[in-house]
Amino acid sequence: MTDPAPLPYRPCAGVMLMNRDGRIFVGQRLDNVLEAWQMPQGGVDPGEEARDAAVRELREETGVTADKVTLVAEAPGEFVYDLPPEMIGKVWKGKYRGQVQRWFLFRFDGEDGDIDIRTEHPEFRAWRWADAADLPHLIVPFKKKLYEDVIAAFSEYLPTA
Structure with a gap:
């Protein structure tokens, strides 16, 4: 096992x-x-601003272009998570122990037909809309706290149940 x-x-x-x-x-x-x-979500390239990376990743993963979204908020700070021990040394060519993330809340101004996950390098097999409260239960278990923190950071902009 790789020492993180x-x-x-x-x-x-x-x-x-x-x-x-x-x-x-x-x-x-x-x-x-x-x-x-x-x-x-995805990596920030060297010299790239986190917001620009967020817009790029959104396009690369969902086909949604910058003209179909409006920035609502940026989370006030970074979020960090560690990979589970059995994944360290295996993902990202073994270079990282986890991620430090900047999160952005965008309003989708387009139509569902503007979303196309069949991108040049697809990452998703399916997509859907979910309630924010359900997100921590949908993600892999080691990212549950991260998603709870992201929801908390944007809670003032999210509908209440």
């Missing part, structure tokens, strides 16, 4: 994409055998 202590965190940007009904986009990853769904 000397490994850095991978810089990442995440997108909470909210539709007009206050529901959140989630996609089911192609590379995960679990019934797990996640919001769009």
Whole structure:
């Protein structure tokens, strides 16, 4: 097993994409055998701003372009999560122990037909809209607290049950 202590965190940007009904986009990853769904997210390239990475990842993973979204809020700070021990040394070519993420809440101004997960490098096998309160139960277990923290950061903009 790889010792995570000397490994850095991978810089990442995440997108909470909210539709007009206050529901959140989630996609089911192609590379995960679990019934797990996640919001769009991915690495920040060297020299790239986190917000630009978020918009790029959104387009790369969902086909949604920048003209179909409006920035609502940026989470006030970074979120960090560690990979489970059995995944360290296996994902991201073994370079990272987890991720440090910046999260952005965007309003989706388009129509469902503007979403196309059959992108050049697809990451999702399916997608749907979900209630924010359900997100921690949809994600892989090791990211549950991360999703709870993201929801808390954007709670003032999300519909209440």
